[in-house]
Every structure is written in C-alpha cells, then in structure tokens.
Amino acid sequence: MLKKQNHRMTRQRKVILEELKKVKTHPGADEIYAMVRKRIPRISLGTVYRNLVVLSELKEIQTIEHVGTLKRFDGTPENHYHIRCVKCGRLDDAPMEIETYLEKKVRRYTDYAVVGHRLEFIGHCSECAKGCL
Amino acid sequence: MLKKQNHRMTRQRKVILEELKKVKTHPGADEIYAMVRKRIPRISLGTVYRNLVVLSELKEIQTIEHVGTLKRFDGTPENHYHIRCVKCGRLDDAPMEIETYLEKKVRRYTDYAVVGHRLEFIGHCSECAKGCL
DNA sequence: GCTTTTATTTTCAATGATTATAAATAAGCG
DNA sequence: CGCTTATTTATAATCATTGAAAATAAAAGC
Numbered sequence: 332m333l334k335k336q337n338h339r340m341t342r343q344r345k346v347i348l349e350e351l352k353k354v355k356t357h358p359g360a361d362e363i364y365a366m367v368r369k370r371i372p373r374i375s376l377g378t379v380y381r382n383l384v385v386l387s388e389l390k391e392i393q394t395i396e397h398v399g400t401l402k403r404f405d406g407t408p409e410n411h412y413h414i415r416c417v418k419c420g421r422l423d424d425a426p427m428e429i430e431t432y433l434e435k436k437v438r439r440y441t442d443y444a445v446v447g448h449r450l451e452f453i454g455h456c457s458e459c460a461k462g463c464l
Numbered sequence: 465m466l467k468k469q470n471h472r473m474t475r476q477r478k479v480i481l482e483e484l485k486k487v488k489t490h491p492g493a494d495e496i497y498a499m500v501r502k503r504i505p506r507i508s509l510g511t512v513y514r515n516l517v518v519l520s521e522l523k524e525i526q527t528i529e530h531v532g533t534l535k536r537f538d539g540t541p542e543n544h545y546h547i548r549c550v551k552c553g554r555l556d557d558a559p560m561e562i563e564t565y566l567e568k569k570v571r572r573y574t575d576y577a578v579v580g581h582r583l584e585f586i587g588h589c590s591e592c593a594k595g596c597l
Numbered sequence: 598g599c600t601t602t603t604a605t606t607t608t609c610a611a612t613g614a615t616t617a618t619a620a621a622t623a624a625g626c627g
Numbered sequence: 628c629g630c631t632t633a634t635t636t637a638t639a640a641t642c643a644t645t646g647a648a649a650a651t652a653a654a655a656g657c
Binding site: 412416423427433445446453454 | 545547549550556558559560563566567569570573574575576577578579580581582583584585586587588589590593
Binding site: 337338339341343344373374375377378381382 | 632633634635636637638
C-alpha cells in the first residue's frame, strides 16, 4: 500500500481496513467499531471515524454517501450501484454495470460540470418480501 | 388539499408548505425554519421537522434522502433526479427525465422486489466552476 | 357562537452520529 | 537507539433530529 504521503500504517488502521475488506456487507462506523474491537479492545470510536476518512481519501475503501440515516462504508473502492431494503435498511451491491451514458445525457442540458453520479435502488429484500404476503 | 385523514390545517403547517413551494431550491429543515420564522417568529424547530414529515406522508412535498450531511426538502413531490455541487453543496433538479428502464435492468439479476430508484449527479455548479480556472 | 375533543404547538431536554481537543503514544526516519 | 510528528486515546463538544409534558387551537357538534 502506498502510504507514503505522510501516512503511517498503524495497527488500528490496518485492522480497520482488514475487517472491512473481510465482509461483503456495508457496515456503518459503529458496526466497524464493534468488529475491530474484538481485535483491539481499547480502540476508540474516533479512531475508527478518522481512519475511514483517511482510507477513503487513499481510495482503499469507499464511503457510501447515505440514503438511510447514517453513512455506510464499502470495502471495494470501485464505483458501483447499491440497492437498499426499505424495511430493514439492508444494503447490497446492485448487480448492474455503471451506466456512463447517464452523465452524457444530463450534460446536454445542465451548466454543471458533471463529474459523477450515484444511483441507488429501493426495494424489499428477499427476507422482508416474505412478510409482505 | 385533502387533509381529511385526521390532519388539521394549522397556520404553521400552511406557512411551511407555502414557503417551501415558493422557492426553487431544496432547503434543509434549518433553512425552512428561518424562512418560516419571518412570518411566524415564535414557531419552534420541532414543529418544522414534524410538519415536513407529515407533508411528505401526504405527498404534498418530498424529502430528498440526502447525500450531503443533512436532509434536504423539495417542494415538488414528483420523483426527479438531482445534481449536487461538490464544492458548495448546492442542490438543483437535474434536467432529465426518469429512466424507468434502469429498474427493469436491475430486476433481471436481483432477488429484491425493486420499487424505485434514486439518481444523483455530482459536479461543480457554474459558480464554483469559475474558481477552478 | 360556544363546547368539546384531540391533533398540534411550544418549550426544553434527550438522543445519536460525528467531530474536535489535549495529552500520551508509537511509526518510521536517520 | 533517538527524534519527529502523525496518530491514538479519552473525553467533551457539536449538530441534526426526536421525544415528552403541558398549553393551545382546529374542526366537529350543539
């Protein structure tokens, strides 16, 4: 890892990254805190928050700019879409490629300099859909 | 307005709705509070929050499930896309129709029962783009 | 118009997520 | 090993939002 821009690889930073890469879900800062605490019991919540910011800046991870109430974090930094369950709040990756043409389309009519987009689907996950019978 | 589901049309509710419909921006609860306070100085912030929820439920307005840090509210309840300035946080409607086929596409590969989607573009508004020269 | 019912408002305190601060610690360099 | 300073810890502070209790006022009926 390229941590040569004045960044040190501390144990806490390393473990936070490892734990986040380990799961396929998109935990919030508090969940990551709980996960990491199993390995570093005395770590502080502030350290988790700070490192998630740093790791995002270094493109090691990605922060999902929320649609629920709190931020979620994603272990894979590549841009991709998400799908969220309205009932339980569960968040998964959407099985779909990035539609770059969407940006082309909006550029024709806006005076914004468009640099990206974020797409999120809403629905009921298979678990919660059962309850809708 | 159809406020017959056990909802009363209070002065504060009326003014909040009027003020929100009046602007073309997407103010946060605090901004709406400031706007309304010019007409009802003694209104409380909690009342603003509560009414924004109620008005959303009644489909009179729409709450934009944020991508910044705080919720934004939109005077027009119809679904549409937004475009956000990364520098100043300004939020505008995106000049583009809803792409319903996106949902069709994702449905083919997910076991979620998809009921909607939200798309937001990221960019620099014309004002902020000037500073990028 | 006056009563009554109860949704709503106000004031104020509480919560929950996140960020800031200061002192202590430790990564990575020579 | 010793130094520099990024980082951590612990704790307090902030910010947006929500909850609770008492007071107020819509709307419905008389």
